[in-house]
Amino acid sequence: MFRKLHDPGQAALRVYIDGVAVPAEAGESVAAVLLRQEAVWSRLTPVKGSKRAPYCLMGVCFDCLAEVDGVGSVQTCLTTVQDGMRIARQRGKRSLGA
Amino acid sequence: MKPVDLLIVGSGPAGMAAAVTARRTGLDVLVVDEQPAPGGQIWRDIETVAGTERGTLLGAAYLDGRRAAEAFRASGAAYEPGAQLWQIEPGFRGFVTKAGEARIIEARTILLATGAQERPAPFPGWTLPGILTVGAGQILLKNAGQVPAKPVWLAGSGPLMLLYMTQLLKAGGEIAGYLDTTPPGRLSSALRYLPGALRAVGDLFKGIAWSLTLRASGVRRIRHVTDIEAVGTEHLEAIRFRTASGTEETVQADALLVHEGVIPSVHVALALGSAVTWRDDQDCYVPILDAWGESSQPNVFIAGDGAGIAGAKAAALRGEIAALGIATKLGQITPEAAAEASKPARAKLERELALRPFLDALFRPREAIFIPDDETVVCRCEEITAREIRAMARLGRPGPNQVKAFTRAGMGPCQGRQCGYTVTRILAAAEGRSVEEVGFYRIRPPLKPVTLGELASLREPEATS
Structure with missing residues (x-):
């Protein structure tokens, strides 16, 4: 849905979304990476299972929650990507293990 | 650990300017911000973007942030990015989570520079x-x-x-x-x-x-x-x-x-019991503040768009004025010195505020956004529709807190940041009451979700050294 205006060059990193390797750039948020994917959604709501995607990007809507490196319900708009980061779209409530 | 003189929440234009001014008066200052870098939303990523092509594209008002961030970094204020504040107890004890660990920060005064959110x-x-x-x-x-x-x-x-x-x-x-x-x-x-x-x-x-x-x-x-x-x-x-x-x-x-449009972020102020008033011209609540930005709760100051929407330049000026007020309260400078030092900022602030009534009237949102039709989801977190809120209104004359208890609207992770005003407006319209009379959700900690693990990591501050 979004595209980068520039080539990250030296700042290029790789992260994994649901196990698939995708390019990212140092300094950007996890939510920004999600919004460049074919499927932009970040979570399924706990109540009705509807898809949600990052919406406000400033930490107030909580629709960008996803699992990051094994931790559930992370606000991906407040989380900066790290090389090798593992991001999983969250399905419903945060599980007890995450 | 000795309590800090001043705990600032937010490192946007107001928070940074306040930190710089407070440091100049000799106060020790700690700034916490949930974002990973200083600048707030207006100057987001200013330190990395300012020197690039993107910086030029974003324009002069954005690039103004570079000098502000440099002054902030050089001010000697302690700065904790990526830190979410989820409670402040009287006294003050600020509860903050950073990288999965919670801790308590003791402070003599608080400045809320939490900015705005989109309406x-x-x-x-x-x-x-x-x-x-x-x-x-x-x-x-x-x-x-x-x-x-x-x-x-x-x-x-x-x-x-x-x-x-x-x-x-x-x-x-x-x-x-x-x-x-x-x-x-x-x-x-x-x-x-x-x-x-x-x-x-x-x-x-x-x-x-x-x-x-x-x-x-x-x-x-x-x-x-x-x-x-x-x-x-x-x-x-x-x-x-x-x-x-x-x-x-x-x-x-x-x-x-x-x-x-945008509205002030007043959740922390409300949780602290700082009094607010309804601004009809801006369709939102704003904290009631004195000339130095102090709220009805002593030693809780508020500056920037969180004190009422006025833009980045005004935010920085209000941050500066609040810092002088705080330094006066803590006995660091005399009231006379503060009055004198605040004069230039007050004069500039008056000019900045001159445009607001025009902008507020020109861009006043249409009424319809406050009274969505029945099918529309009002509470994004709990997926509660306007119909469900209206059905509650028919049961009597419930306030927002009854609606919250019965429907779960406002109980999700965003803590009513997305649905609070809509619930109030729907109830006001359905019950023929004024918005002010209906009020707003009672805001309670945690202000942001906290896990049991994070709570378990809490340690009492060390004894005063």
Whole structure:
């Protein structure tokens, strides 16, 4: 849905979304990476299972929650990507293990 | 650990300016911010972006942030980015989580510089992936250098909308169309504030320049749009809209950015018991503050857009004034010295505020956004519709807290940041009461979700050394 205006060059990193390797750039948020994917959604709501995607990007809507490196319900708009980061779209409530 | 003299929440224009001024008076200062870098939303990623092509594209008002961030970094204030504040106890004890660990910060005074958020404006389908706020679009441009991949639809009203569209076009992005929701007649009701606004003639010209850029670009602009509906099952597929003259149209769309102005973030202030008042001209609550920015709770100060929307320049000035007030209260400077030192900032602030009544009247949102139709989701977290809220209103004359208890609206992770005002407005309309009388959710800690693990990591502050 979004595209980068520039080539990250030296700042290029790789992260994994649901196990698939995708390019990212140092300094950007996890939510920004999600919004460049074919499927932009970040979570399924706990109540009705509807898809949600990052919406406000400033930490107030909580629709960008996803699992990051094994931790559930992370606000991906407040989380900066790290090389090798593992991001999983969250399905419903945060599980007890995450 | 000795309590810090001043704990500042937020490192945007107000928080940074306050830190710089407070340090100059000799106070020790700690700034916590949930973002990973200083600048707030307006100057997001300023330190990394300022020197790049993207910085130039974002414009002079954005680049102003570079000097502010440099001064902040050089001020000697302690700074904790990536730290979420979730409670403040009287005294004060601030509870903060950073990287999965919680801790307590003791402070003699507090400055809330929590800024603003975009005004939630629910419409049918607004929770679909593919819909973001205009502010989100702009943050993506600042933080990630990214723009919508295909021609994008925009809907709403306000200065940020015009600014973002200008930046987007300059960046090489494409606009499919702009659904301008500014109601007819807003300009004439704003004109009576024009003489005052002319004192801020620079900003006024900036606004006119944005409008002219848009006109010259040939972007399709549909005026006086009254109703918007997003259509789609798992992602936005189409937008249906209607104008004041009754024209209806459906357009295919995969991305829509919406914006209906900004409102102060008052959650922390409300949780602390700082009194607020309803601002009819800005359709929001603002904290009641004295001339130094102190709230009804002693030693709790508020500056920046969180004290009432006035923009970045005013935010920095109010931060400076609040810091002087705090230094006076802590006996660091005399009241006379503070009065003298605050004079230049007060004079500049008066000029900055001169444009506000004009802007508030020109971009006052249409009434319809406050009373969404029955099918519309009001509480995004718990997926509660306007119908469910209205059904509650028919059961008696419940306030927002009863509605919260019975429906769970406002109980999700966002803690009512998206639905609070809508619930209040729906109840006010259904019960024939004023917004002020209906009130707002009682805001309780945790202000942001905290896990049991984070709670378990809490340690009492060490004994005073």
